[in-house]
Amino acid sequence: MQAGASARTHKVDAVKTHPEGSASTRKSPRARQGRPSDRARQSRQQLERRLAVSVGEEARSARMRAGLTQADVAERIGIAAEVYGRMERGKMMPSVPTLFRLCLALRLSADVGLGLVTAASVGAALWEEDSRDKDHLPEMRRLLRTLRRMSRGQLKLVNQVAAAILPQR
Structure with missing residues (x-):
């Protein structure tokens, strides 16, 4: 800036507006019905x-x-x-x-x-040891509901079948 020169300032016009805009730009209640509600947007x-x-x-x-x-x-x-x-x-x-x-x-x-x-419901890690949430799988809940309705003899038979088909550890 040169010596003696004054700094130029720009005047900015401030316009007061209503929160919803000026009277000419406000939407009528009928026009607002077409917009998605805040709840739907959220x-x-x-x-x-x-x-x-x-x-x-x-x-x-x-x-x-x-x-x-x-x-x-x-x-x-x-x-x-x-x-x-x-x-x-x-x-x-x-x-x-x-x-x-x-x-x-x-x-x-x-x-x-x-x-x-979920990966578990399509079969991945369904019976693996590291599957922490296998007790919460829909298949497991369905099986437990079925087992609860069985008699003692039926439970013994299911246990024998499971023992026969599962690999020994």
């Missing part, structure tokens, strides 16, 4: 967050099973490692083509990745 956002978390969790577990790094998977599906990291943390949803490439790269079922079925 429900949709909550569903999208749950979906993003589900995809991220399943992608992470599939990546770990395959012994890959985030950078490996990102390179295979053609996205930046930082983007893949955000996706795996459930902070963003992949596009449909990216989700397709992710499922192919990780050999992940789209149903499992989207949370439509």
